[in-house]
Amino acid sequence: MPQKTKAPVPASARKPARAAAAGVDAAQAKAGKAPASPAQAKPSKGVSRKAAAPLPATGRAKAAALAAPPKPAPRRRAVANAEAAAYGRTLAAWSHAEIVEAFTRFEAADPEPKGELEHSDPFTLLVAVVLSAQATDAGVNKATRGLFAAASTPAAMAALGEEGIARHIRTLGLFKGKAKNVAELSRLLLARHGGQVPHDREALEALPGVGRKTANVVLNIAFGEPTIAVDTHLFRVANRTGLAPGATPLAVEEGLEARIPDRFKLHAHHWLILHGRYICKARQPECRRCLIADLCRWPEKII
Numbered sequence: 001m002p003q004k005t006k007a008p009v010p011a012s013a014r015k016p017a018r019a020a021a022a023g024v025d026a027a028q029a030k031a032g033k034a035p036a037s038p039a040q041a042k043p044s045k046g047v048s049r050k051a052a053a054p055l056p057a058t059g060r061a062k063a064a065a066l067a068a069p070p071k072p073a074p075r076r077r078a079v080a081n082a083e084a085a086a087y088g089r090t091l092a093a094w095s096h097a098e099i100v101e102a103f104t105r106f107e108a109a110d111p112e113p114k115g116e117l118e119h120s121d122p123f124t125l126l127v128a129v130v131l132s133a134q135a136t137d138a139g140v141n142k143a144t145r146g147l148f149a150a151a152s153t154p155a156a157m158a159a160l161g162e163e164g165i166a167r168h169i170r171t172l173g174l175f176k177g178k179a180k181n182v183a184e185l186s187r188l189l190l191a192r193h194g195g196q197v198p199h200d201r202e203a204l205e206a207l208p209g210v211g212r213k214t215a216n217v218v219l220n221i222a223f224g225e226p227t228i229a230v231d232t233h234l235f236r237v238a239n240r241t242g243l244a245p246g247a248t249p250l251a252v253e254e255g256l257e258a259r260i261p262d263r264f265k266l267h268a269h270h271w272l273i274l275h276g277r278y279i280c281k282a283r284q285p286e287c288r289r290c291l292i293a294d295l296c297r298w299p300e301k302i303i
Helices: 011-030 057-067 076-088 096-109 122-131 137-150 154-168 175-193 201-205 212-221 232-241 249-259 262-278
Strands: none
Touching: 076 232, 096 262, 122 137, 122 175, 122 212, 137 154, 154 175, 201 212, 212 249, 212 262, 232 249, 232 262, 249 262
């Protein structure tokens, strides 16, 4: 009995199969799945094993570089601050009367402004401010509640050590470096200052993780000095409004020191920081709620 032979499949019948395969690839791409690559399939008879071999190390590095996602755009706050500094150079300076009027309004609205970092003494304040770099006050407070319960003095903090501190502040950015700084500054406070936070700018800035802004915050809040700590919010407000334009935080600080009347200086940086944090925000400033909108020189304000 003769054997049956399969008839060859005509080309017209093969086209739908190819189309279906293409449709699967398209569906996979739409769903976020990559279609199978030739390297994942077994090499066909006509393809040499060399062609299917994995890429050498240099080739893999190049492929990874090509496939890597693009670098993220700069943070909006940084962009807003840069724009504010650029505007500041072109704005007319405030008169003395306008400066007095602005701070009189701030004082009437909030006579005793407070910083938002939780602390109980100069040491816990110092640690909280060191931890606040590139972090929100709310995030720092959440981390320091457990940290200060475990160690609230330089001696206890030094005994807790770098790893112990790190366990409490893992939720903060750059927590390993911050833990190292807090452990070392605690040790130095014991070795150089009898376990006390020094009431001296130079001595404060000699401690790990303590820069000019941190020293100004500690001198102001812990010791009642009329210093002005320029953070990212204050920098933006001073430049946007024209109150004290400057290309750097130090330039803004010096401008404010020279222009703000002495009777307002103790609370000046709190008023301006809180104003920048909640009203003159980087992304969407709330000009309609602004106490000093009529004095502000910023050309893009929306009233």
